[in-house]
Amino acid sequence: MSRPAYDDQNIFARILRGEIPCNKVDECPHTLSFSDIQPQASVHILVIPKGSYVDMADFAAHAPAEEQAAFVAALGRVAHQVGVAESGFRLIANTGQNGHQEVPHLHMHILGGEPLGPMCPRPS
Numbered sequence: 598m599s600r601p602a603y604d605d606q607n608i609f610a611r612i613l614r615g616e617i618p619c620n621k622v623d624e625c626p627h628t629l630s631f632s633d634i635q636p637q638a639s640v641h642i643l644v645i646p647k648g649s650y651v652d653m654a655d656f657a658a659h660a661p662a663e664e665q666a667a668f669v670a671a672l673g674r675v676a677h678q679v680g681v682a683e684s685g686f687r688l689i690a691n692t693g694q695n696g697h698q699e700v701p702h703l704h705m706h707i708l709g710g711e712p713l714g715p716m717c718p719r720p721s
C-alpha cells in the first residue's frame with residue numbers, strides 16, 4: 598500500500614522537534630500528549646504518535662504494532678490523568694478532506710469534562 602506524503606513542516610512535527618512549545622500532559626517513547634490551543638470543551642487534549650504518520654489510515658496500515666499499542670495505551674492513560682475516564686469523554690480523529698483534518702500529523706482529540714451533546718450534527 599502506498600503511503601501519503603508527510604509534510605515535516607506541519608505544526609505537530611515542529612512541536613515534536615521542540616521548535617514550538619506545547620502544554621505537555623504526558624509523554625512516552627512513542628507518544629506525546631498536550632493541551633489543544635483552542636479548546637472545544639473544558640478538557641481538550643491531543644494525543645499524537647512521535648512517528649511521522651499523516652492520519653489514522655496511514656498509522657493503521659504502516660505503524661509497527663508496538664507504536665499502535667503505545668498510542669492506544671496513551672489514550673487511556675491520559676483520559677485517567679486529566680480526570681475524564683470515569684465521567685466520560687469523546688475521541689475524535691479527524692481524517693482527510695471530508696473529515697476536516699487541519700494538521701496532517703495523526704492526532705486524537707480527547708474531549709470531556711462536561712456533557713458533550715450528540716455526536717456530529719450534519720453540516721447544513
Ligand code: AMP
Pocket residue numbers: 608617619632633634635636643690691697698699700701
Ligand atoms: P484537526 O482539525 O483535527 O486537524 O485539529 C487540529 C487541532 O490542532 C485544532 O483543534 C487546533 O486547535 C490544534 N492546534 C493547532 N496548533 C496547535 C498548537 N500549536 N498547540 C496545540 N494545539 C494546536
